[in-house]
Amino acid sequence: MLPQLLLLLGLAAGPAPDPSGQLAALMEEVRARRHFPGGVALVSRRGVPVASAAVGVRRDDGHDPVSIDDRFHLGSVTKPMNATMIATLVEEGRLAWDSTLEEMFPDWPIHRDLRRVTLAQLLSHRSGLAGFTSEAEMAQAPTLYGDARSQRAQFAQWLLARKPALAPGTQFAYSNAGIAVAAAAAEHAAGRPWEDLMRERVFGPLGMRSAGFGWPAYDDPKAPWGHQLDGARLVPHDPRGAYQLGAVIQPAGNVSISVKDLGRFLDDHARGIAGTPGLLKPATYARMHALEPEGTALGWGVGKRDGATTSSHGGSAETFYATVLIAHEEGLEIAVMLNSPDAVPAAVIVRAIWDRFRAGAPPKPSG
Numbered sequence: 006m007l008p009q010l011l012l013l014l015g016l017a018a019g020p021a022p023d024p025s026g027q028l029a030a031l032m033e034e035v036r037a038r039r040h041f042p043g044g045v046a047l048v049s050r051r052g053v054p055v056a057s058a059a060v061g062v063r064r065d066d067g068h069d070p071v072s073i074d075d076r077f078h079l080g081s082v083t084k085p086m087n088a089t090m091i092a093t094l095v096e097e098g099r100l101a102w103d104s105t106l107e108e109m110f111p112d113w114p115i116h117r118d119l120r121r122v123t124l125a126q127l128l129s130h131r132s133g134l135a136g137f138t139s140e141a142e143m144a145q146a147p148t149l150y151g152d153a154r155s156q157r158a159q160f161a162q163w164l165l166a167r168k169p170a171l172a173p174g175t176q177f178a179y180s181n182a183g184i185a186v187a188a189a190a191a192e193h194a195a196g197r198p199w200e201d202l203m204r205e206r207v208f209g210p211l212g213m214r215s216a217g218f219g220w221p222a223y224d225d226p227k228a229p230w231g232h233q234l235d236g237a238r239l240v241p242h243d244p245r246g247a248y249q250l251g252a253v254i255q256p257a258g259n260v261s262i263s264v265k266d267l268g269r270f271l272d273d274h275a276r277g278i279a280g281t282p283g284l285l286k287p288a289t290y291a292r293m294h295a296l297e298p299e300g301t302a303l304g305w306g307v308g309k310r311d312g313a314t315t316s317s318h319g320g321s322a323e324t325f326y327a328t329v330l331i332a333h334e335e336g337l338e339i340a341v342m343l344n345s346p347d348a349v350p351a352a353v354i355v356r357a358i359w360d361r362f363r364a365g366a367p368p369k370p371s372g
Contacts, residue, residue, distance in 0.1 A: 010242035012267040024048070024056035027361065029372035036354050041345035042232060043071035046354060051279060052272035055362060057264065063229040063344070064241050075229050076221035076261045077328055077342035081320025082327045083260040084184055086207055086270060087199075088128050088304025091191050092289050093206045099194040100124055101216065102292065102303070106165060109190040113212040115165045120174045120252050127187040128303040130179050134202045145252070153252035154198040160253045161189040177300055181257040210284055213266040220244035220324070221261040229344040231324025239345055242324045252323055258322055264340055267329065271338040274316070275331050276280035287364050294333065310359070321346045328355055335364045 028046055032126055035045070043061030047054075059073040079086075089153045102125040106115050109124065118133070126132045137143055146162055149156035171178055172306050190200045193201055200218060207214040219360040221228035222244040232239040242248065250259045274282045277290030285293075293303045295317045313335070319328035327342040328351045341351045 028056040029058035038349040044343035049338040078325035085304040127183040133173035134168040135173040156252040184257040215263040
């Protein structure tokens with residue numbers, strides 16, 4: 006496999022293709038070995054474009070090719086965007102990272118074990134709240150009424166009156182519920198629906214014109230369809246079918262966007278990590294992307310990859326898969342979005358991009 010991949014990437018003898026051609030070839034090689042209908046990818050370095058590519062088709066049972074401008078569903082890659090929106094409220098003094106649940110919701114009955122849980126613990130998955138990562142868990146919640154903001158408030162109030170699943174602050178436990186509660190706190194502080202806050206505080210200022218909510222093809226028949234796994238077979242998911250993400254889960258994973266606009270978001274954070282003011286202040290980016298102490302990053306997973314510090318996130322609502330990565334020291338940005346829920350090909354593509362495009366990657370042999 007490796008010699009073939011090197012040849013496709015232009016690392017063997019002969020004229021080297023342009024970087025975007027190399028990226029497309031890399032993706033097609035992975036697609037041939039671990040099938041996904043279609044996908045897009047982008048590589049930048051602190052806002053300077055390096056390569057972008059679109060491969061495959063919008064539906065596995067069709068022939069319409071994917072475009073670099075197509076919207077894909079982000080799943081949990083929504084979480085860093087949600088945390089960024091909340092960071093704007095922190096900078097304005099409407100919230101603080103150490104705001105407690107009893108401070109953010111002073112009129113609510115909150116379980117004694119949850120009263121001192123902070124906004125930062127909600128966003129770093131250390132609140133002790135249950136995950137609510139499945140339909141079965143969501144079915145435990147009471148029937149919710151009204152608009153999206155009202156439903157999130159009802160869910161948060163119901164959840165916070167109950168004993169948490171774990172002792173708060175003791176361990177990392179991935180929780181969509183914690184993100185939903187943080188979004189409800191933002192709505193309470195700003196007096197605006199979460200969707201409007203995202204448009205006004207993240208999408209608009211960063212020029213992310215394609216960004217929206219729900220399945221990409223719900224209101225655009227030409228957009229890519231997601232696919233669900235039926236055993237080993239990928240089945241196109243009807244974007245107007247019964248499976249929709251509800252209001253409660255929306256802040257945890259229901260943004261759709263083009264890879265170019267996703268790149269604008271990554272550009273802002275990559276420059277911010279380097280100390281350049283952007284949507285947020287440098288100190289706020291540093292807080293969100295903190296590697297130490299462990300578990301303090303907000304909206305991101307921060308760790309080490311081949312000795313380099315990276316911020317990353319991946320996600321799927323079982324129809325698409327998206328993943329992003331920023332290398333702190335060199336500012337390399339990687340975004341990959343597929344219309345398949347299979348995480349494996351996305352991980353292989355990211356690994357190949359990392360090896361090919363990062364600073365210090367092995368040079369291309371001559372002749």
